[in-house]
Amino acid sequence: MKIIKAKFEVITPMFLGESTLGGDTVACAEAIRGASVKGALRAHFRALSWSRIRRTLPTDDAALKQLHAEEANIFGSAVMNGKGGQANFLLRSKGERIKPQENMAGNNEALQYLLGMGLFHFKDGLLRRHIPAGTTFELEFLLKPTLSAEQVQQLKATILAFGFLGGLGSRARKGFGSVTITSLMVNNHVEPLPTTIQEYKTAIRQLIGTKLVNGLPPLTAYSAATRLQISAHGKEALSLLTKHGLEMGLYRSYGRGGWAFKQQAEQNFKADHDWAYDLEKRRADESYLPQRAVFGLPHPYYLSGTHFSVAVEPETGRRASPLMAHVHKLPDGNCLLVHSIMRSVYLPESIKVNVKTSKQSYQLQAIDNHIDWGKLDTFLARFSPKTEDVIYG
Numbered sequence: 001m002k003i004i005k006a007k008f009e010v011i012t013p014m015f016l017g018e019s020t021l022g023g024d025t026v027a028c029a030e031a032i033r034g035a036s037v038k039g040a041l042r043a044h045f046r047a048l049s050w051s052r053i054r055r056t057l058p059t060d061d062a063a064l065k066q067l068h069a070e071e072a073n074i075f076g077s078a079v080m081n082g083k084g085g086q087a088n089f090l091l092r093s094k095g096e097r098i099k100p101q102e103n104m105a106g107n108n109e110a111l112q113y114l115l116g117m118g119l120f121h122f123k124d125g126l127l128r129r130h131i132p133a134g135t136t137f138e139l140e141f142l143l144k145p146t147l148s149a150e151q152v153q154q155l156k157a158t159i160l161a162f163g164f165l166g167g168l169g170s171r172a173r174k175g176f177g178s179v180t181i182t183s184l185m186v187n188n189h190v191e192p193l194p195t196t197i198q199e200y201k202t203a204i205r206q207l208i209g210t211k212l213v214n215g216l217p218p219l220t221a222y223s224a225a226t227r228l229q230i231s232a233h234g235k236e237a238l239s240l241l242t243k244h245g246l247e248m249g250l251y252r253s254y255g256r257g258g259w260a261f262k263q264q265a266e267q268n269f270k271a272d273h274d275w276a277y278d279l280e281k282r283r284a285d286e287s288y289l290p291q292r293a294v295f296g297l298p299h300p301y302y303l304s305g306t307h308f309s310v311a312v313e314p315e316t317g318r319r320a321s322p323l324m325a326h327v328h329k330l331p332d333g334n335c336l337l338v339h340s341i342m343r344s345v346y347l348p349e350s351i352k353v354n355v356k357t358s359k360q361s362y363q364l365q366a367i368d369n370h371i372d373w374g375k376l377d378t379f380l381a382r383f384s385p386k387t388e389d390v391i392y393g
Contacts, residue, residue, distance in 0.1 A: 227393025296321030
């Protein structure tokens with residue numbers, strides 16, 4: 001039986017939870033299990049495969065059907081109407097028993113901002129334990145003979161994408177739970193991994209390719225509209241994550257009393273702030289979608305002066321952020337802060353966004369017409385990346 005073995009290191013604190021049958025997160029995982037990794041691998045497979053498939057088919061719908069079929073052939077699918085099946089590989093996860101930690105070294109206001117509600121409370125501190133940085137684990141893929149040589153290469157590319165750009169757990173898109181692949185062996189053959197920034201950039205380009213399709217994908221996937229860059233580098237992973245959180249907070253926050261993060265508030269999204277106050281007074285423009293919605297939904301507001309709250313969320317409950325942060329560690333100990341903007345159809349036309357307050361509620365439609373993707377480009381420009389550190393976009 002053919003075997004792929006890959007080893008990984010957790011680079012930033014990982015908030016990976018175990019769940020009860022009811023779905024409530026009750027504890028930090030004491031092991032990184034294959035089921036958690038498999039879901040992340042599926043997402044990377046879809047992201048890598050979209051342009052390849054879409055180039056050969058006339059419509060997005062046809063490409064989606066083909067993508068889902070290819071995904072099922074490798075990763076398996078749930079049984080529905082008598083159809084479905086297991087993955088064409090067996091996945092084993094190995095590693096020492098993890099000792100979850102309650103305190104996070106280097107905890108600061110910028111990291112707390114990234115953690116947000118559910119993981120941090122300004123009075124109670126961290127609300128969940130985490131898997132500490134430095135934790136290592138190994139994945140072993142036992143490949144079934146039914147996997148073709150092409151599918152083996154696709155699975156290998158997916159594992160590498162997870163190890164170069166991926167993460168696990170809550171706030172993974174904000175950089176927590178980042179992982180780095182430290183070794184890869186395919187049928188006892190050791191595969192080379194990047195050891196320098198230049199080799200890392202080259203490896204990413206080889207994985208994603210150059211024949212990216214135009215137009216916004218209907219899912220999170222690489223396309224000609226994707227932007228990917230190395231925004232900063234340094235020896236301390238948490239320092240890079242702190243930089244990400246600080247710039248995010250300064251860019252997005254309206255501030256209190258004119259201040260945010262002990263600096264003068266920039267108030268880049270004053271229109272959003274004013275709209276929320278207008279809602280409280282029942283004189284708001286009900287066709288307005290907050291500009292910060294481009295960072296993902298739900299998007300809540302709380303006006304402390306009047307205890308007035310606003311919830312902006314899609315009917316589906318959530319739209320994940322198209323902006324992703326990842327911290328990658330090179331063998332020499334240098335770490336890279338990697339940002340990507342995965343532009344895609346923001347919401348299908350049939351999905352409405354609910355705006356709810358204690359005084360009123362209404363719905364917004366045709367959301368994509370309101371999304372200003374340039375707000376994310378403006379955010380990434382704060383890091384002043386060198387031209388050669390822009391991998392795509």
